[in-house]
């Protein structure tokens with residue numbers, strides 16, 4: 043239906059043809075033996091990187107994305123889609139705000155509805171120290187030009203009447219921070235939108251193509267071994283989330299990352315009752331309601347390391363208990379399905395967007411539990427880093443060398459359960 047004006051008539055005409063004449067959203071082109079830039083990992087970040095490379099830096103030449111499974115099938119397909127930028131430190135807030143601004147125009151830019159819904163995000167405070175931290179972060183956000191408000195428990199209750207704010211609770215709600223421009227987007231739509239737009243700009247999107255080795259000679263990347271054969275490459279950008287450490291090892295690099303399972307689950311579809319996103323670090327859970335009516339629920343990581351895309355049942359138990367503590371009236375809601383992803387956690391809860399000691403080899407990883415919100419911004423600045431062999435001003439502080447210089451950006455307070 044590309045290029046055709048949407049009308050009742052065209053919808054009916056195509057509906058009766060059972061989709062048979064629909065063009066695929068992106069072209070399935072075969073893998074070539076040589077590319078100027080190869081992006082490893084076809085999640086949202088890898089696809090966004092390829093899109094912004096092709097759009098903003100076409101001088102780099104031929105680009106391919108190599109994905110071992112299907113496009114957008116990793117953490118991109120498995121996350122709970124919270125988008126916000128109210129981080130504490132200027133560097134992190136700057137990176138996520140750069141992304142939030144791109145989200146605000148993304149549907150038009152990609153000409154694909156990514157279902158970005160700015161329904162606001164609440165971070166609840168349950169202790170006096172929580173409230174001091176909230177005030178500090180909101181003040182920092184004001185100085186950074188980011189929208190943020192401190193709310194009282196009564197004001198939160200007005201917007202979310204189902205929330206139990208009674209003082210008799212184990213951890214009573216004392217207030218919250220609220221970011222009005224924050225919200226959610228549709229994970230699959232984001233991956234598909236970037237894939238379609240990148241493909242139209244000539245990027246080759248290769249699925250079922252696992253990178254098994256990196257060919258490095260004289261300190262420079264030469265190419266990649268893949269499950270579909272050898273590919274010569276001028277530059278390689280690795281965007282493999284939980285598998286970043288595995289790829290780095292192929293280049294003899296040890297990244298300061300741990301890969302953990304992170305789970306989420308959804309309820310049966312319900313009538314629309316929650317029109318925002320609510321998170322609680324202290325009670326340890328968060329919830330929003332999808333357009334289909336499901337409650338989308340998550341919490342923190344499973345504490346052990348692993349590459350299995352599932353987690354252990356006690357985390358689900360714990361998360362369900364946290365949600366019922368916040369919303370006792372949801373105790374009879376039935377849960378529909380659960381899943382897990384593999385998140386790459388860095389020591390300061392901030393990403394790594396960096397050159398490496400291998401010429402032409404770059405890494406974008408360490409997003410941990412909170413990278414979906416950064417998808418457009420991450421792709422935008424990583425494309426710049428690869429094209430210029432130097433960081434964009436927004437990601438200069440996120441280089442690998444911060445772990446040797448000690449210039450860490452500690453965002454543990456704004457990360458954890460608060461994705």
Ligand SMILES: Cc1cc2nc3c(=O)[nH]c(=O)nc-3n(C[C@H](O)[C@H](O)[C@H](O)COP(=O)(O)OP(=O)(O)OC[C@H]3O[C@@H](n4cnc5c(N)ncnc54)[C@H](O)[C@@H]3O)c2cc1C
Nearest residue numbers: 083085087110116117118121122124253383412413414415
């Ligand atoms: C349950 C859960 C909830 C989350 N909730 C949120 C949230 O609410 N908000 C938020 O901002 N973030 C959230 N996140 C984090 C977010 O999902 C990730 O940070 C983000 O999606 C990372 O995107 P990506 O494109 O880098 O990774 P991915 O989508 O995982 O893409 C990496 C791709 O690399 C591929 N790959 C790996 N190794 C190879 C190889 N050798 N060769 C070829 N391809 C390879 C993988 O198959 C994968 O498709 C959540 C994550 C999970 C698991």
